[in-house]
Amino acid sequence: MFFTNCPLRCAWCHNPEAFALCGSGHEDEEKKVRMVTIRGLLKEVERDVAYYDRSGGGVTLSGGEPLVQARFVERFLTACRKRDLHAAVDTSGAVPVEFIEMAAELGDLILYDLKSIDDGIHREWTGKGNGLILGNLERLNELDVDVWIRLPMIPGVNDDAETLEKTVRFLRKTRFRRVSVLPYHRIGEGKYAGFGLDYRLVGVDPHPPERITEIRRMFADAGFDSHVGS
Numbered sequence: 001m002f003f004t005n006c007p008l009r010c011a012w013c014h015n016p017e018a019f020a021l022c023g024s025g026h027e028d029e030e031k032k033v034r035m036v037t038i039r040g041l042l043k044e045v046e047r048d049v050a051y052y053d054r055s056g057g058g059v060t061l062s063g064g065e066p067l068v069q070a071r072f073v074e075r076f077l078t079a080c081r082k083r084d085l086h087a088a089v090d091t092s093g094a095v096p097v098e099f100i101e102m103a104a105e106l107g108d109l110i111l112y113d114l115k116s117i118d119d120g121i122h123r124e125w126t127g128k129g130n131g132l133i134l135g136n137l138e139r140l141n142e143l144d145v146d147v148w149i150r151l152p153m154i155p156g157v158n159d160d161a162e163t164l165e166k167t168v169r170f171l172r173k174t175r176f177r178r179v180s181v182l183p184y185h186r187i188g189e190g191k192y193a194g195f196g197l198d199y200r201l202v203g204v205d206p207h208p209p210e211r212i213t214e215i216r217r218m219f220a221d222a223g224f225d226s227h228v229g230s
């Protein structure tokens with residue numbers, strides 16, 4: 001399930017609704033936001049329980065940034081735990097550390113996005129530096145929860161050898177070994193103009209599949225359980 005709102009402004013975000021919907025003045029788009037109660041959401045989730053049981057899956061809270069609505073997430077995760085429902089939280093990490101600690105305590109899995117290990121690049125392409133994000137990841141390293149690292153791979157932004165090597169060095173100091181390389185795509189590009197936003201990556205082509213495989217292998221060679229995609 002997708003939550004609206006996000007503290008970051010990644011230039012490649014394929015959900016610009018996440019930061020453009022609420023208060024955007026785009027009435028049609030704002031109508032797509034649905035207010036839900038914990039009880040209502042649980043009802044929807046429980047309809048899929050048989051499927052989760054068969055597939056070994058569960059609920060993923062994504063966005064936008066779900067932890068922007070931390071109190072709601074806290075109550076929802078508590079309810080999932082009581083029902084023995086597997087719950088994952090997909091976070092940008094750009095939130096106060098106590099929200100991360102709460103998700104680690106109540107969730108079963110944290111999907112943690114790392115946009116760039118370089119503070120300047122991070123600031124330039126997401127609107128914020130990465131200090132809070134790396135600090136929260138270090139805190140997660142001390143906690144008892146499964147964490148999968150997700151690395152959006154954006155051509156010309158964070159895919160150079162030096163940045164990748166720095167990322168490997170940083171992650172090797174942690175206990176996290178599952179890494180997903182997320183190839184850049186242009187699915188969101190067409191939405192930007194509709195929101196009156198500039199798409200900064202016009203003309204940037206996705207990596208050829210061989211380059212993504214090469215990056216995945218580089219992480220595998222460094223001892224990571226590396227994947228392409230989720």
Ligand code: SF4
Binds near residue numbers: 007009012014015063
């Ligand atoms: S963190 Fe995710 S939802 Fe937020 S702007 Fe970046 S890509 Fe979009």
